[in-house]
Amino acid sequence: MAAHENSVRLDGQGTWRGIRMMLPLAAFTVAFGLAFGVASVHRGLADWEAMLMSLFVFAAPSQFAALELWPAPVPLLPLAAITLAIHTRHMLMSAALYPWLEPLPRRKQFAMVILLTDSNWAMALGEYHRGERNLGILLGGGIALWSAWVIGTALGLAFGGGITEPERFGLDVIMLCFLLMIVVGSHPRAIMVLPWLAAATSALFAYWWLPPYLHVLVGALTGGLVAVLLPKQWFGADAS
Amino acid sequence: MNPAMVWQSLVAIGTMVFIAYGSRVLGLLVMARVPLGPRVRRFVDAMSSSVLIAVITPMIVHGDGGTRLAALAAGGVAIAWRSPLLAIGLGMGSAALWRWWFG
Numbered sequence: 628m629a630a631h632e633n634s635v636r637l638d639g640q641g642t643w644r645g646i647r648m649m650l651p652l653a654a655f656t657v658a659f660g661l662a663f664g665v666a667s668v669h670r671g672l673a674d675w676e677a678m679l680m681s682l683f684v685f686a687a688p689s690q691f692a693a694l695e696l697w698p699a700p701v702p703l704l705p706l707a708a709i710t711l712a713i714h715t716r717h718m719l720m721s722a723a724l725y726p727w728l729e730p731l732p733r734r735k736q737f738a739m740v741i742l743l744t745d746s747n748w749a750m751a752l753g754e755y756h757r758g759e760r761n762l763g764i765l766l767g768g769g770i771a772l773w774s775a776w777v778i779g780t781a782l783g784l785a786f787g788g789g790i791t792e793p794e795r796f797g798l799d800v801i802m803l804c805f806l807l808m809i810v811v812g813s814h815p816r817a818i819m820v821l822p823w824l825a826a827a828t829s830a831l832f833a834y835w836w837l838p839p840y841l842h843v844l845v846g847a848l849t850g851g852l853v854a855v856l857l858p859k860q861w862f863g864a865d866a867s
Numbered sequence: 868m869n870p871a872m873v874w875q876s877l878v879a880i881g882t883m884v885f886i887a888y889g890s891r892v893l894g895l896l897v898m899a900r901v902p903l904g905p906r907v908r909r910f911v912d913a914m915s916s917s918v919l920i921a922v923i924t925p926m927i928v929h930g931d932g933g934t935r936l937a938a939l940a941a942g943g944v945a946i947a948w949r950s951p952l953l954a955i956g957l958g959m960g961s962a963a964l965w966r967w968w969f970g
Contacts (some may be wrong), residue, residue, distance in 0.1 A: 640932075646953060650901070651952045652951070652955070655955065673876075676880065678875055679880050680880055680883065680969040683880070683884045684887050685887070687901070688885075689883060689887060691881075699873075699875045699879070700872065701875065701876065703878070703879060703882060710886045710887065711886050714887055714890035714891075715890065716885055716918055716922070717890045717891045717894070718890040718891070718897075719894060719915070720891075720911055720946075721894030721895050721898075722897060723911050723914060723915035723918070724892075724894075724895075725895055725898035725899070725911070726911065728895065733899075736895050740891040740892060740895065741888065741969060743891050749919060752915055770921075794933075794962075794966065795963065795966060795967075795970070796959075797933070797958070797959035797960065797963035799934075799962075799968070800930075800933070800941075800962045801959060803926050803927070803930075803934065803937065803941070803958070804940075804954050804955045804957075804958030804959070805955055806919050806922060806923055807923060807938060807941045807945060807954070808941060808954040808955070810919050810920065810945075811942055811945035811946055814944045815916065819913070819916065822916075822917060823920050825917075825920070826920040827924040829921075830924050831928060834924075834929075840923055843921045844921075845921070846917055846920060846921025846924070847914045848914065848919065850913050850916070850918075851911065851917060852910070853913070854912070854913030854914075855906055855910045855913075857904075857907055862909060
């Protein structure tokens, strides 16, 4: 436990492991990307517009939301506001990775979060809590998901019009199932019930009463706050 | 598409890229200024799993029967076998089946 700070590393072997671990989900991500490609064709986006988004924005929710504002001229302020609201969770996610990334030089830290997205973050953090220190898991997972997303978008643009109702095949619950798997499969300590209950409740109220997409921020901060306010003995000796 | 529209679209996509990457970096920048004591670690740890809880809860509460059944199936698999592939497969299958049956 004491020496884990200096065993943080990033190598090809870990990256390859991350890629392989993410492959099953990446297969589904191809389907997501396909759905985005199809949707953007229907929306009247040029192929290069959709492709640029998938290559560089690399975030399904904000790309789908942006489609609602297309085609050009796109209202920039609403676009920025929506994108910002959706991406507050990525701010929280990179913050949660900081203890792991801390030993790296600043430039590498910034490079490591380029391909950070929900699924590889969740997987990597789960592994981190089980003692994994190889950052390749995060990077490899990101590479697998990014490739799948870009390939899927290209397929959707090329063969647009095939899948019009992804929910008929249950494609919309993939993310939910995966995230549930991570939460439940992480063997949470019983004490976490309290922060999680607080997070779930506050997220729901925020979802009902606040502007769209802010519920994740509210829920996450509430959960963290409750954990800090509880007596630290309840968390046992190795609270980290 | 005329050049003005191309530029407008490029600016829009650029805005998205800036915000999407900027928010990922911002989390690191904030944490770099906060000393990592045991309390901060506890906050960050609980916050990280709470992010997932906060994403999942409204999905389930506002989802249709198929979504809820999928959550139940995936949660069950996660507890019993810890296999992501099986959790996703069963979840998708049960959602599709529910919607085929009741949709």
